[in-house]
Amino acid sequence: MDFRKINEEIWDKNVDNQDIWTMPVSSKEVMKAKEGDWKIVLTPTKEVPREWFPKELTGKDVLCLASGGGQQGPIMAALGANVTVFDNSQNQLNQDIMVAKRDNLIIKTVQGDMKDLSMFANESFDFIVHPWSNCYIDNVLPVWKEAYRVLRHGGILISGFANPIEYIFDLKNINEDKLVVRHKIPYSDLTSISQEELKEFVIGQGEAIAFGHTLHDQIQGQIDAGFLIAGFYEDKGGTVLDSYIESAIATKAVKL
16 A cells, blocks of 8 residues: 555645645734744644744755645745745645745745655755654654754754554544553554554545654654754643643754
8 A cells, every 4th residue: 555645645635624734824924923923833732942943044944844734834934044845745835835925935845755855965954844744654764864864964853743652542432532552552554453444444534544653763763863852842632642641742853
């Protein structure tokens, strides 16, 4: 099963269905950003701390990695950065193109697989924004290695991802706000559930095919790629688990 192609099609449809991660920023938000009043998120609700960003973004080369949707990219562009938005979904990239045309911003868009940044030379970027998206790939380690390669020394990678605890529960039950422990981590929609469940409770519900990566791969994976972890916070994940634990994670990593 070509899960990347399936996820591309699902996220294309998510734009039409106005999923929260596909809703572009407004012209008012872009204008406020130009005036110094701005924010972005990597996880469902919490703003990224301002100290996680370079002190000056004007002229910085920024890669918004798996970050289409017209959200993070336009804000970075409004702050004067040279922005490239990279995403698997062309419709998501079209949101950034629309905002750029609407608000007179310069944003480059590239469609592709977040595990393969071979179209970019070594040390091409100063800053990478990678929000809440690597649950849609089967192996997160190449993402960290590629991010490290394309960052300049002193560059920063900020990332949002899920605590794998989300994936230990039975999918049908958690969709009904019931917690029934069933799965081991790492988790994969392709192998941890049956084909019938995949068709009914994932693809049939318009959900992209997802993978629950270990915390070792998410955090130690960044360290093994060469990064220094310099920041960390947790956030609500948007499921029934919110009553018990903040299951979204964000990290700041620096290429020394």
